[in-house]
Amino acid sequence: xxxxxxxxxxxxxxxxxxxxxxxxxxxxxxxxxxxxxxxxxxxxxxxxxxxxxxxxxxxxxxxxxxxxxxxxxxxxxxxxxxxxxxxxxxxxxxxxxxxxxxxxxxxxxxxxxxxx
Numbered sequence: 001x002x003x004x005x006x007x008x009x010x011x012x013x014x015x016x017x018x019x020x021x022x023x024x025x026x027x028x029x030x031x032x033x034x035x036x037x038x039x040x041x042x043x044x045x046x047x048x049x050x051x052x053x054x055x056x057x058x059x060x061x062x063x064x065x066x067x068x069x070x071x072x073x074x075x076x077x078x079x080x081x082x083x084x085x086x087x088x089x090x091x092x093x094x095x096x097x098x099x100x101x102x103x104x105x106x107x108x109x110x111x112x113x114x115x116x
Contacts, residue, residue, distance in 0.1 A: 013017075038091030043081050047095070051077035051086055054098055054115040 005016040043051060045100050055073040080086040088095040102110035 005062070022076060036089070036091070038089055038096065040089055041085055042084060043086035043088050043098070045081060047086070048074065048077045048081055050088075051096060051098060055113065058113070058115050 005018075008014075009016050052070065052074040055076060056068065056070055057067040059073070077086065085101045087101065088101050089097045089099075097113075097116035098113065099111050100113040102112050104110075
């Protein structure tokens, strides 16, 4: 960047100054995460109350000035389960987190409503 700035100043006749110093970092090794205990499963109709509860808890925390009501959260959960877009992570036989699959992307799929 310094070489470019010096050349630009020479050719333009205008001075330059470093407004903010920065560095470029490069990873020379990637250490993957350890597998979490448990497994992913598609949510079923019997999971709707839990999904609705977690959605409501998320809304209360994320937007306390405008939390969604319980019936709205239940409708969202019902819709996502019916569309086969709701998933739970289970560990030790109990759900520990949830996520919704969304629209496809170029390289995969979007994920929303992640709650742990």
